[in-house]
Amino acid sequence: MFVVNNNQWAISVPRALQCGADFLADKAHGAGIPGLKVDGNDVVAMMDAITTSITNARKGKGATLIEAISYRLSDHTTADDATRYRSDDELDTAWEYEPIARLKTFLETQGWWEEPNETELAAESKKLIEEAVARYLNTPPQAPETAFDYLYEQPVKELRPQRDELINKSMRMQGGGHG
Incomplete structure (x- = not known):
């Protein structure tokens, strides 16, 4: 399974100028595999597409390319200023489809999510992140040659x-650079 995050931009160039295909998923046909276009800001739709693609692959039905159509809400890099090439109105519209807020709204309307859930999740997430950072900071560096291994x-x-x-x-560097 291949997932392409189509965030509508190639740094400062609109995706439509980068590729002549209407959808990137259409390119899958050239490789002889199915291509799916999915609302990449819809967590439920993405889960369905991914689950279906994995199931098909495990059944021996081959690969699938999923084009997750989304929108890059921030600058491409710290050196990028997206305000140079897109309008505030375009960005404001894109924020209306932000995936985390959409998922939260969906869960709330289904009666599956309430504010206490969020408070508990935030506290649990903070704890897990702090533990992971501590583990990382206490992990000794790998020997450089493991890149080859x-x-x-x-x-x-x-x-x-x-x-x-x-x-x-x-070894020479550890021995003071002599050798």
């Missing part, structure tokens, strides 16, 4: 000299 399923003999050179450089 897990790059391929089986070691590649052509990369062995590069891996050995990296180990030797690391």
Whole structure:
């Protein structure tokens, strides 16, 4: 399963100028696989498409490309200023379809979500994040050569000299840079 997040922009260029196809999912047909267009801001629709695609793949029915049609609500990078190439009105309209708010509204209208749920979830999430950050900060760094160890399923003999050179450089650096 392949998921393409079509956020409507390629940095500062509209998606329509980047690709002649009406939808990116249409490109799946060139690879001989089905392509689905899904509202990427609809969590329920995305879950359905993903579940169906995984089920089909596990049944041996092949791959699926899912185009999650969404909208990038923020700048592309810290160096980007999206106000240069899109209007405030366009952005305001896009915020009306923001996926977390949409999911919350759906759950509330179904009677499946209330404010105490949110308070509890926020506290639990904060705790999990703090624990994960602590685990990360306490994780010793990996040896540089592990980049070679897990790059391929089986070691590649052509990369062995590069891996050995990296180990030797690391040892020299740890020994004060002499060698």
